[in-house]
Amino acid sequence: MSDFTVPTQVQILQQTSQLKALMTIIRAKDTPRADFIFYADRIIRLLVEEGLNHLPVVDKHVTTPTGVEYTGIDFKGRICGVSIMRAGEAMEQGLRDCCRSVRIGKILIQRDEETAQPKLYYAKLPKDIASRYVLLLDPMLATGGSAIQAVQVLLDHNVAEDKIIFLNLISAPEGISAFVAKYPKIKIVTGEIDGGLDTHKYIVPGVGDFGCRCVGTG
Ligand code: URA
Numbered sequence: 001m002s003d004f005t006v007p008t009q010v011q012i013l014q015q016t017s018q019l020k021a022l023m024t025i026i027r028a029k030d031t032p033r034a035d036f037i038f039y040a041d042r043i044i045r046l047l048v049e050e051g052l053n054h055l056p057v058v059d060k061h062v063t064t065p066t067g068v069e070y071t072g073i074d075f076k077g078r079i080c081g082v083s084i085m086r087a088g089e090a091m092e093q094g095l096r097d098c099c100r101s102v103r104i105g106k107i108l109i110q111r112d113e114e115t116a117q118p119k120l121y122y123a124k125l126p127k128d129i130a131s132r133y134v135l136l137l138d139p140m141l142a143t144g145g146s147a148i149q150a151v152q153v154l155l156d157h158n159v160a161e162d163k164i165i166f167l168n169l170i171s172a173p174e175g176i177s178a179f180v181a182k183y184p185k186i187k188i189v190t191g192e193i194d195g196g197l198d199t200h201k202y203i204v205p206g207v208g209d210f211g212c213r214c215v216g217t218g
Contacts, residue, residue: 004173007180010188011054013046023192026169027207033216037090040139040169040214043191044094047167051135051189052098054165055079077133077163080126082107084138084150087211091137091167105129107153109146118149130158133165139210141171141190142203144178151183161185169210172196172203 006012013019025031025039052075060074081095081104082088092104105125112119126132134154138147147166154164162185171190174197179188194203202208212218 004176004193006193007176009180009184009186010171010176010190010193011050012193013043013050013189013191015192019043019046019191023170026213027205029208031213033213036213040090040210041094041097043169044091044139044167045097047091047169047189047191048095048098048135051165051167051187052079054187054189055133078131079133079135080105080129081135081137082125082129082150082154084109084136084146085122087139087214088137090210090214091139095135095137103132107150109149118145120149120153123153125154125157129154130160132159133163134159136164136166137168138166139169140203140206141166141168141175141179141188142197142201143172144175144182147175147179148182151186165189170194170203170206 022039022043026036056076057073058076060072062070062072064070081102083092083104083106085106085108095102103126108122109118109120136150141147151164161183164186166186166188169191171193194206196204198204207213209218
């Protein structure tokens, strides 16, 4: 990431020693599947908590058991999650852990073998999605191709661009640049920005294939 200027739309998680230790575990090639899932979940919860910080709030006053008023805040809008299948589904539990009974939609985009272009195969979204803030879930932002296509699906369902927050554990400068150029109003919350992509479009150093690591085939 040496000469990459991080766009203002991108919020990198605070680089604490906790986060670095979690990243070290999930990046190690010999980490067993169960540990990979457990520690990736911990990072996902941090991403969700940071994503929620970008929602609008209103003042809220409550009275504590001491009888004294506390001046706090409440979230103004409602949220939902949308996972980009299949790897994004691994982020659903982390979202549920932070937001009880949150609605979660799914989008499946795959490469069309004939055209080599990303193609929409499936979309199931909450009916009232246009009135919600959307936390878009995909663990790895590599080229940005699937994420860009997934956002188009959300826009086609009348979700406003500035009501989408894209969460991912690890991103590549190439993906960030492509995504931000297309959707400048969308906030990206990411755990770390890596050096770039290899010839197979994997993020390096990365974690390898995130989906395969979750099912134990990678
Ligand atoms: N998807 C993955 O699972 N890993 C990468 O490095 C890039 C895309």
